[in-house]
Amino acid sequence: MTSEQPAIQITDLTVAYRDKPVLWDIDLTVPGGVLMGIIGPNGAGKTTLIKTILGLVRPAAGQVLIYGKPYAEQRRLVAYVPQRSSVDWDFPASVLDVVMMGRYGALGWFRRPGKRERELALEALARVGMREFAHRQISQLSGGQQQRVFLARALVQDAQVYFMDEPFQGVDATTERAIVGLLQDLRAAGKTVVVVHHDLQTVTEYFDWVALLNVRLVASGPVAEAFTEAALRATYGGRIAFLEGRLPDAGAGERRTGVVVSS
Amino acid sequence: MRKEARERIAHTRKLAIEYMNPLTEIILIAVVTAIACALPGVFLVLRRMAMVSDAITHTVLLGIVLAFFVVRDITSPVLAIAAAAAGVATVALIELLHRTERIREDAAIGLVFPFLFSIAVILIARYAGNVHLDVDAVLLGELAFAPLDRYTLGDVDLGPRALWLMSGILLMSLLLLLLFYKELKLATFDAALAAALGFAPAALHYGLMSVVSLTAVGAFNAVGSVLVVALMVAPPAAAYLLTDRLSHMLVLSAAFGALAAILGCLAAFALDASLAGAMAVVTGLIFGAAWVFAPERGLLAQALRYARQRQEFAQAMLLVHLLHHEATPQEAVECDPSHLNEHLRWDAAFTAQILRRAEQRGLLVRQKDLITLTESGRRLAAQTLGGEG
């Protein structure tokens, strides 16, 4: 794993559901150690992009490399946080059970999670501020708490690259801040974090790297360079209104954008 | 039941001389029953309630048994009313369980109907073994004997009772369908809007469930409870693969039901096998034919479309790829025909085929180690992207 090798390299990736193309000829390189937001309107293929990277959806063409090798060989380097709504939260499991699932990939067949897995899981729960909920049944959690549990499950995977699908969907402001803090910690520790995100207001605040997606890749790169008015217009078409100020020019990355999407 | 049943069938055949023509009458009863089942079945399939019909057709038996203990007369109309009430009560119980949020709806269905059906079976086995109420008949139907049970007015033979019963139920269904067509349509496709417009979807829902229950009661005398499910679900399911319009779906379902009834009866006469079973098999075959051959949604149509689209899609993909890398530093690598298959992850033969087709269409020009888009190719690529963006 040399540092000059990109964390994710996607070349000529096209994905179609039956006959309808969902992603068209995507070329995307994500360097290691960035916190990247995938931004785009509904139906832009954001979730599909992540699922294709993770091998959950078969591409029609193109390839994905994680640190230079196909995903199947690099599974241990990758952690995945699905959308919270994708599972049944009335499933009979405790918070600790769910977090320990993050160790199952490393455990392999036939081995049961033991003391070590327990400790790792409790540690991860402490990092997301859920240590005291370890034995709570998962249906008794709020939306934000459920999201934190999912995040803890990804943390115990001890990965290099993290993929998160809409982690801020339906969570409270406190949780959102806590999650952002954690993601920034991960980046500081040299991990790569890829987040499907839809709130344009917070892009410049949260991320240092961005990919604008609408079936094809409109722009990608450091937020300051890629998150431009022109690129947003190209991504969202006419559904965007600029309220105040201007988008950051190259080099003026700190300014807030003041963008809303009217859909 | 078996030996006795065979004797009764033989007896029926002997009566063929006496009555006008029992075989024709059987087919007629089967057709009316099939149509009466198919119409409410359309709404069950569209409202994702097909398995509720499975539950209802089983639990109506409990209503019949309980009513029989009260009135002690197997021909009393009270039995039919009690049976329909049991069907509606089943639906209510399933919904109540589901709404406690302790179990999901499918588990609630799977819990309620075997329970009620078991009670009915036990009651029959225990207390009603000698009367004309046997579980096999309820489960399997006895259409073959239907012509024996006739209405007479004085000396005039008015035809089989089952034919009158099912015709009455069918007429009632048709009448309700005509009266509430608009409301049913709206409540089926947009329950929230229907409620907002004051159409009381709950009332419609229970009305529909009452019709399903009554139909089940009438029909299972003839075809048995499991096969009522076949007549209610299979024809509408087949029709749903052929049309998007509710009215067409209703007509098609009725036609499929009638067809299954006729072919099923003829097959059963030929094989001397279960009438109801044969009808169910034919409904399955009709569905199978629709599944494979439906012009838009059938397996064959899907496969053909997929093959065609794979070609068109691959060509478009190639054009987009070329457009992206046109006049970029990587052009020499990305647009080199001998490396193209690596970049697009296609096998060599497929790549060559797609390149040839695209060249024939004048979308690109192949030079020695570079492919370039023609003007029309560039336009098509831009169109592809524009259309999606």
Next chain:
Amino acid sequence: MLTDLFADYTLRTVALGSALLGIVSGVIGAFAVLRRQSLLGDAMSHAALPGIVLAFIVTGSREPVALMIGAAFACWIGAMFVASIVRTTRLKSDSVLGLILATFFGVGLVLLTWVQQWPTAAQAGLDRYLFGQAATLLERDVIAMAAVGLPALLILALFWKECAILAFDPDFASSIGLPVRLLDALLTSLLVVAIIIGLQTVGVVLMSAMLVAPAAAARQWTDRLGVMVALSGIFGAAAGVVGALLSSTAERLPTGPMIVVCISILAFVSLLLAPRRGVVWAWLRNGRLVATR
């Protein structure tokens, strides 16, 4: 009654067979219910009927093992039809389940009535598979049930954590490299095993209750997967034994329906009265039946 159980050889066999069926279907059914496949078992058990009759036609004997193999094949084919129709059409799974259930059963009935015209006496009693006939269980039948049921439980235990994660979060399971399709096929096969074990005792019509009711009951008493699955097996077994015993106390009390009534009552009592999740407690707290936890 209990002394009967130890003294009466037939009754002991029947009770043992019913207990075995209860454990296997309770444990395996728990996974089916958690994976939202409560009614798949209903469709698959009805689909077993043509398999039973075909096996009889092919082998010419009523040997339960041969019939079980035929039933297993038919169950599998039914499950595959359900999966492929759901995948390739716009029909929802409930319609497809109803369709497969009823048409397979129809095929079974046609074959059954056709076979019954044969002059030999061997086919008599095939229709007992409709409602089962626990009283006809012999020791070798129980041995056959154990021979397929216990390995099925062992396999589930071996792949426990993989099956658990598949039931909870299939996408995540796939992302960590688990062969999701294979595991899915494994769980479907275990469901087939549970069904064929139950055919002789409760029959194709009522088999689904043995898969759904123990799990629905067990879920109310615990929030732990392991405890739920174990409880589900215990409930199933208890209902099996009690139902078999009750049906032996009087004439004309069919065993299969008695077992189903027992397990259903257990499920309803659990739904109403289980500590914490019981509906009655919520009702007393909130003054209404339909309340959130």
